[in-house]
Amino acid sequence: MARGGGVVTRTFDDIKKLASRPTDVVSLCLAGELVEEHARLERALASALPATSVGEASPKRAIAEQILAVQEQMAEATVDFHLRALPARQWNLFWIGRPERGEDETAEDYEPRLFTWQAEMVSRTCVEPEMTVEQVGDLVDLLHAYSWTVLATRVTVLNMGEVDVPNSEAASALIGNSEQT
Secondary structure, eight states: OOETEEEEOOOOOOOHHHHHOOOOEEEEEOOOOOHHHHHHHHHHHOOOOOOOTTTTTOOOHHHHHHHHHHHEEEEETEEEEEEEOOHHHHHHHHHHTOOOOTTTHHHHHHHHHHHHHHHHHHHEEEEEEOOHHHHHHHHOOOOOOOOHHHHHHHHHHHHHHHHOOOOOOHHHHHHHHHHHH
């Protein structure tokens, strides 16, 4: 890096050293059947009566312990999907090939084409665990729609979103406040 008249100039090699593709992690709880159990226990906790005497075990505490156990099971069934954006030209070529719905095309005809494209998009972007297009399809068949939408949307945003210097108001406020004291 050279300085000329107070202006920082960078060589192409300097710029190449700074460049990297953005990454993201999407955490999905795959134990969907536990959602109902958790909701049932939350309702039970809300309507549970307190212990009637000092020596009696609290029904609320017993239910709370069950809730914590279900939450632990859900946490153990949560998987992190590590994503890395594709190189720009590779993404652009892929994006251009996304299927468009024809005027007379039914949803039933369009959806399989769109899904195959989305599964390939996730397969190309997910670096851990590595998955083939077929494996992405197998996974989606086990997920509910929200989880699939979250994963596919985050992949799209990662590949098309802006990379800019974030401004953490919380960090700035904390540092600013501690410097004043």
